[in-house]
Amino acid sequence: MKRALLAALLSxxxxxxxxxxxxxxxxxxxxxxxxxxxHPLAAEAGRDMLKAGGNAVDAxxxxxxALNVVEPFASGLGGGGFMVVYLAAQKKTTVISxxxxxxxAATPSMFAERGEAAEEWKSERGTxxxxxxxxxxxxxxxxxxxxxxxxxxxARAIELAEKGFPVSPTFSAINKDEYEKLLKNAGExxxxxxxxxxYEPGDVFRNPDLARTLRTIAEKGAREFYRGELADxxxxxxxxxxxxxxxxxxxxxxxREVEPLRGGYRGLEIATVPPPAAGGLHVLxxxxxxxxxxxxxxxxxxxxxxxxxxxxxxxIFAGHGRTMGDPEAVSIPMDELLSADYAAGIAARIRPDRTxxxxxxxxxxxxxxxxxxxxxxxxxxxxxxxxxxxQSINDFFGSGIVPEGTGFLxxxxxxxxxxxxxxxxxxxxxxxxxSSMAPLIVFRDGRxxxxxxxxxxxxxxxxxxQIISNIVDHGMGLDEAIEAPRFFSSSxxxxxxxxxxxxxxxxxxxxxxxxxxxxxxxxxxxxxYFGGAQGLMLPARGKRLWGGADSRRDGSGAGY
Numbered sequence: 001m002k003r004a005l006l007a008a009l010l011s012x013x014x015x016x017x018x019x020x021x022x023x024x025x026x027x028x029x030x031x032x033x034x035x036x037x038x039h040p041l042a043a044e045a046g047r048d049m050l051k052a053g054g055n056a057v058d059a060x061x062x063x064x065x066a067l068n069v070v071e072p073f074a075s076g077l078g079g080g081g082f083m084v085v086y087l088a089a090q091k092k093t094t095v096i097s098x099x100x101x102x103x104x105a106a107t108p109s110m111f112a113e114r115g116e117a118a119e120e121w122k123s124e125r126g127t128x129x130x131x132x133x134x135x136x137x138x139x140x141x142x143x144x145x146x147x148x149x150x151x152x153x154x155a156r157a158i159e160l161a162e163k164g165f166p167v168s169p170t171f172s173a174i175n176k177d178e179y180e181k182l183l184k185n186a187g188e189x190x191x192x193x194x195x196x197x198x199y200e201p202g203d204v205f206r207n208p209d210l211a212r213t214l215r216t217i218a219e220k221g222a223r224e225f226y227r228g229e230l231a232d233x234x235x236x237x238x239x240x241x242x243x244x245x246x247x248x249x250x251x252x253x254x255x256r257e258v259e260p261l262r263g264g265y266r267g268l269e270i271a272t273v274p275p276p277a278a279g280g281l282h283v284l285x286x287x288x289x290x291x292x293x294x295x296x297x298x299x300x301x302x303x304x305x306x307x308x309x310x311x312x313x314x315x316i317f318a319g320h321g322r323t324m325g326d327p328e329a330v331s332i333p334m335d336e337l338l339s340a341d342y343a344a345g346i347a348a349r350i351r352p353d354r355t356x357x358x359x360x361x362x363x364x365x366x367x368x369x370x371x372x373x374x375x376x377x378x379x380x381x382x383x384x385x386x387x388x389x390x391q392s393i394n395d396f397f398g399s400g401i402v403p404e405g406t407g408f409l410x411x412x413x414x415x416x417x418x419x420x421x422x423x424x425x426x427x428x429x430x431x432x433x434x435s436s437m438a439p440l441i442v443f444r445d446g447r448x449x450x451x452x453x454x455x456x457x458x459x460x461x462x463x464x465x466q467i468i469s470n471i472v473d474h475g476m477g478l479d480e481a482i483e484a485p486r487f488f489s490s491s492x493x494x495x496x497x498x499x500x501x502x503x504x505x506x507x508x509x510x511x512x513x514x515x516x517x518x519x520x521x522x523x524x525x526x527x528x529y530f531g532g533a534q535g536l537m538l539p540a541r542g543k544r545l546w547g548g549a550d551s552r553r554d555g556s557g558a559g560y
Contacts, residue, residue: 014141022522027479030559035063036534036547037377038074040556041165042066043549045156046379047558049148056379057085057147061138063377065157065214068166068408069207071554072192073396075173077213077225078234079271079389080133080373082273083141084260084439086448088384089314091439094269096144098137098255099432100130100413104211105244106429108421118419123183126243128399128412130433132225134391136255136539138191139222144257151218158214161407164206166198168514170554171530172186175199178397185241185400191407192397210407226250230406233491237403237410263338266291266472268449272440275332278324282316282461283468287344289534290469300474301485301505303512304352310489310499311350312418313462317490324399325424332424355517359491373529374437374460376453380545386536388439388451390460397486436460439499442468450478454550456531463531478537479548486530502527526552 028036033056035046046063053061060083075081080100086093105457110127111118121127139150167175171463175182175198188196191207198326198424199205216224224230231250241303260271263284270287272280276340287310298304323332374392393399399412404406416433418425425434438460439453452464452473463486470481485504490497496519499513510520525529532553537546 002004004123008429023172023245026560027477027559028549030545030547031543032382032560033059033380033558034536034545034547035059035377035379035558036416036549036555036558037063037067038375038532038534039067039070039554040558041070041160042377043556043558045160046377047560048156049153050379051560052379054148054152055146055383055421056381056385056387057141057146058153058380060151060379060389061146062156063379064138064389064391065154066160067375067377067391068208068391069157069160069201071171071375072207072409073171073178074373075134075393075406077134078398079133079391079393080130080411080413081137082277082435082437082439083137083387083389084271084441085141085145086272086386086441087145093260095258095260095273096137096141096255097258097273098133098140099276099435100411101253102130102414102427102431102433103244103246103249104252104428105246106414106431108426108428110427111417111419112421122376122415122417122419123395123412124185124399126238126241126245126399126401128414129238129243129410130243130400131245131253133253133255133413134220135217135225135546136253137186140255140257142442144400148323150221154214154218155492157292158211158218161207161211161214162202164242167201167203168554169201171205172199172203173528174396175234178400181315181400182397185345187556190402192303192402192409207407209405213406213408218303226253230403233406234410235405237401241401243397248483263288263292265468268472269443269446270440271443272296274505275324275327275434276432277435277437278438279461280440281334281337282320282441283438283464284338285343286312286461286465287468288338288340289347290465292344292347295469296415296473300470300476306487306499306509306513307516307518308350308352309462309465310487311356312346313489314356314359315346315349315494316489317492321425322360323424324434326433329428330424346382353516354524355496357517358494359496373457374455375532376439376455376534378451378453378534378547380536380538384448384450384538386441386451386538388441388453390437390453390455392437392455433467438464440464447540449540450535450537452533452535454533456552459529459531459543460489462486462488463533466541467533467535478535478546482533482548482550485525488530502530528552
């Protein structure tokens with residue numbers, strides 16, 4: 001009787017979402033080159049660089065510079081990130097890693113000794129600021145694989161910062177969410193407040209200080225940021241807010257080129273970023289677990305699919321705190337974590353008729369409900385070169401600290417370290433904190449097919465897996481797959497966290513999940529904290545390029 005009831009419950013939930021509950025896809029198409037980014041002005045900056053003869057790397061950096069101006073709450077000079085690059089002529093895929101680093105004075109116990117005030121010291125004090133890697137990463141990518149200079153790629157961003165642009169509802173809402181932090185750390189005279197108040201939609205946002213900073217970088221190069229007057233201002237701002245960073249920390253920073261992390265799904269090949277970016281590893285882990293399941297038969301948005309994926313996410317998060325850290329400081333058993341045995345071990349613990357109830361206890365709790373975020377962009381040029389770039393200042397508006405006269409925000413990526421000194425992801429001199437970022441390129445029959453990434457902190461890898469499955473298993477178009485409703489599940493302290501689920505999932509699905517033991521946290525439709533994914537699709541034949549950009553934020557595409 002129980003089995004019959006369960007079977008009826010699951011099969012009843014296989015009905016697709018009603019058309020009225022679907023967002024109208026906004027596919028972006030082009031024939032020669034295409035850029036998708038979290039803001040239309042950034043996408044246009046990248047597109048215009050392509051039209052002027054720049055390659056995908058040049059366009060990606062131009063769009064990234066522009067995002068510092070038009071989406072400053074998510075990324076910029078004060079942060080860091082990762083870039084996956086595909087070079088068509090060489091058929092080569094590589095990664096530029098520009099993740100931030102802890103200052104030399106960082107210690108494993110630096111936050112634990114703060115007790116109940118640890119979160120404040122990890123998010124809104126100078127101790128929250130890790131050494132920025134953004135400009136070093138852009139510069140390394142341009143010098144190694146680009147055809148344009150920093151000055152050329154920064155030109156549109158300078159123009160946007162000087163002339164200004166209308167604030168979107170997204171910008172305004174986030175500005176209001178983070179008002180108290182900005183007032184505390186940037187002051188009411190800050191450009192990030194409008195005469196001491198949050199910006200309203202339609203207000204014009206200008207940033208003359210950032211324009212001057214970018215002009216300085218264009219004239220003097222990245223060295224000015226890490227060894228010149230800008231470095232002095234960064235270090236002074238951090239120290240004024242009780243931080244540890246020095247000019248020596250900035251001078252010692254270097255971006256790196258590293259090998260991609262590789263995996264697959266149903267005959268496809270995937271190249272993504274390796275640790276300290278745990279997001280790429282977790283994408284590959286979850287997809288490997290899913291390969292043994294009849295996901296296509298279950299259907300998109302079904303109780304069976306959401307239940308199994310949610311449970312798998314919880315077990316992956318339970319293992320996160322035991323293994324993840326800076327690979328230069330700790331040993332990570334990558335072969336084991338990506339093995340078929342590891343995936344099978346998790347799958348075997350997932351029951352089809354109820355939640356597990358208990359999950360391995362870890363020293364850290366990586367799944368705290370935080371408002372961290374970031375941004376993603378993707379580019380393909382006329383020669384087939386591709387860039388998938390994810391960058392961040394962590395929480396919206398980062399630490400809220402703006403070095404005097406510079407116009408850019410400093411990150412709070414020290415928050416990504418665990419408070420527990422015994423954790424493999426504890427802070428330490430020069431360590432890079434674990435990241436959730438996971439830009440990736442998917443290959444089909446040896447040819448690049450998808451370039452994809454998303455913001456969303458811990459929600460990044462579940463978001464990307466859901467989009468990939470929507471396309472591969474359920475035949476959705478790219479933008480339809482991006483706009484489909486999302487969910488997120490995690491565990492901590494040995495227990496399941498509530499399953500966060502967008503309200504567009506039908507009530508029958510929600511009731512079915514509750515019947516299996518899930519406690520739900522229903523979010524509004526198109527919740528901005530479920531990410532802002534951007535993607536490209538390259539057909540095997542034909543000349544048309546396809547782009548998808550997430551309406552949960554201000555995603556857009558531009559091509560020619």
